[in-house]
Amino acid sequence: MDSKQKPVTIMESYKAAQTVAGENSPEYKKSMLLFVAAFTAEGLAYLCFFPLLACLSDAKPLIGSAALWLCVMFVMVVLELYFRWRGHDFDFKGTIVDVAHRLRLNLGEKLKVMPQERLYSYKTGTLNNIFSVGVEYCVLSMGIVSSVIIQTVIPPVLLIVVTFFIEWRLAVAMLVLFCIAVPVQKWQRSGSSKGKKACGLALARVESDVLEYVQGLPVLRSANQTGERSASLQSALQNHRNVQTKVALEIVAPMVLMAGIVEIGLLAVLTMGVFLITKGSLTLSVAAALLVIISRFSEPLSLFSSLTQVFDIVDAALVRITELLSIKPLEVSSEPTVPGQFDIEFKQVSFAYAGQDQYALQDVSFFIPAGKLTALVGPSGSGKTTITKLIMRYADPRKGTVKIGGIDLRQIRQEDLMKNVSVVFQDVYLFDDTILNNIRMGNPDASDEQVRAAAQKAFCHEFIDRLPNGYNTVVGDIGGALSGGEKQRISIARAILKDAAIVMLDEPTAALDTQSEVAVQKAINTLVADKTVIVIAHRLSTIAGADNILVVENGTIAEQGTHTQLMTLQKRYASMWDAQQRTKQWNIAAA
Template structure:
């Protein structure tokens, strides 16, 4: 077993979280728990009526009226138990569970929309998928059922024990002596369960990562003739999951077996003590018979006690994952609210470090981009180029300094208004599994079909879309990888053209394209950037030699700023980068000539 220290939540905390996540339906959930409690009190009373019923049956003088009287009361409380339990399950049967899960997923969706991008990027896609699907189901769908089972295995024995003290306190004392023995079994089971779940989740995560890596790398593995070796690695992860499962089953089964033995021993001790008391005429035989019947009836729900415990740990684990998202606070908006007056971009003395990182991604950066100008950001990988553009769109707030759009501090702007000012074309294009029409329309939701088509024409993608069997109604998922990188890029540019934002950020959108695709995409970009404030993250310096301002970054600092000519003449960092790229270009040309 793992040596890690694992904690489990007290049951009162699980209950409090259940009520909290029930949200507006918390009242119905509490009512359900109240009805369950009353139902199992009624069931406990029905069991206890075995005492007077058997006493009447085995009385020296049999009186049918007495038997029917106690049998009638037993029937009444049994029916009351059924009615109250049915009413308690109204929370499950009337669709409240579906409403709670719907509301919870809606809250999670809202929290994700407001979550700072820095926080969101810390989650893996698989984690978010699990929280939205299985975690919500695990925490909500079992709420009513688990509560019902838990109350059954606690309330009914408690009622029986209390009543038994008034009937025959000596036998009740024997039952009471066995209760403390259940507590260490309960603690043992919870510890074993939480360790088992933690290690199983860790093993599953490793298996999932290995499987995804294997599937995604199959083309490369086949080319290298290494599919067997990596399949062996995957098989080891599968065997590891099997071992963890086996260890978990062994560790969690033993407490259940001991619980079963404990119940049997309790019955035997009651029988032995009761027989002695009967023999000594200290106890009536019907009373002993009634107690043995009652305890035997309780053995089944008591044996379920430890089996229900893992459900609480499952719910608690799911609750914590959900709460981690719901408790993440959005970035605070400063007051008074501000609205941009122009489309200038100003960065003043900005410091920024990613969470958990000691080094600064940006160190005392100050720069200005005037509206309707072409501005380039260059530098080696990790120099802070992408970080700066993220902060412009408020991916996170800098630890120091200010970022303004048109004179307005981005921290004092409504997020929707802020994002309305930006169009972004990334190097890696992401298209949704929807129609091409709807993928472009995401740039502006209220755009007509004609406006979408006009944007596609401006991005030079109308022709290849028209050739598709269903044209603009073709789903991206259906055609999959049949779209080239250039075609996918032009669709994303059409989306940006339709949005028509005044500030455009280009993250080297042509870097991974062939020459023909690059020419087509460049034409689309030319249509996008007319009369806009352009910010280009550039890797190939030849593409931005005509920029109004070039900012050179190195290790998070802005080390040079100016036009191409002035920076080359300065013979600094930019000059070295330019010379290096020119040598590579000359080498490539000489290679082709040869």
């Protein structure tokens, strides 16, 4: 975190809250104006003590005038309660609940359209924190926190202004106290703001590591790396503890100083008042009124100081949410086009991931014909996955163009692009829902019969039918109730139901046993019929019959052609093929 980063100002918080309020922004503004009116009335009610006590302390008490000022005070109190109640309509009428609900929906929409490169830069724990407590803190700022800030500012300002007309020296003393408190509060705010941001980052890291720990617990148990031996989680917890300790020390000093300034300053003002009484410059009734009002003057300062940490937590949440909402989606032409053909072309494409100077792809050009099978082969880290990401418009290349059906991806809306692309990953992710709903994700409008037909084509209907609840069986977190082959076939059924023109396969059979691999391969054969297929392959024997093979190495296309053509060249592909064949022979000999 940038140590020079300034804490968010009240005006910045107000503007951020307006952004979060969205279409309810006018109601939010109205709420703030009502709070201003409420606490102005409150300040005026306290100021009535000056004429009220003056009437009562007269040698011959002016009962009628005192009664009048009591009525004025009563009216001010009633107005204060009325305006405050109406100000909280934003809370009581459920508007703030609607804002929170719509904010989560807007954040969800943002995740759908933001560049995947930016999306993957967020840790899961950070996003979880933003969607849960972050939203709650944001809507909190629109009601309770905003009213507290207004209550802290308006009554003291009114008091100082009116006191100038009664005894300017006391007003100057209170103004000096107020001016001294402001920089101390800024100091406290600065330390608290940076501390809360640091705590937020540390907590997000803990949440991410806890999530990863829980998901990977079977692996950690098998490696005996649970509890204190889980290095990553323990490091995150220790870091969070260290940050909390440091922040606590940074916050305590200015908080104690602020309390001391308020108490000593007010005592000094009262001492000056007593001195002025003894000199005859101040009447006892005015001093008594000041005593009552100054005690009210101290409350907002103390309250504001003690709530500084709350404000900073709210501001940190506002900043994170507004930053997320401000991320712009990848630009699309003002006249978007839907591809009619599904060949794929890379033309002099160079790409580097965000924050990296080294190119993952360098001047890559190739053409994938529609309806053909193209394989990507090469060592890990060579750029194979980056090619598939760019086809899905993970990000735009720094140089060159990626086209589908002769149309630059920048001219295709993301939803139109993804309608025509299906992906079967090596690591299948299934949601903690029924098998029926997991398959239906490929086409939300599909009927139960269509889902079952897709499952039959993917050769998974038989094992689903044997389950106690059939298609209504809940697969568990990340599909934990199913085997790897079963999960893979369900993901293929999902892709079959989607029926996209382009299919990308990321070595879907690499981690399967022989029996599961045969079943999955049959399902894949059904899936890819008459499709444009790109497959990432490590076992070259599985793609020997491909229409075209691209050998990717160090971010470039080292060679391309059919299996026979590449073997004839006797270059990189032939070397990889021979190495894998020798490995098979070694395994047979060992057996």
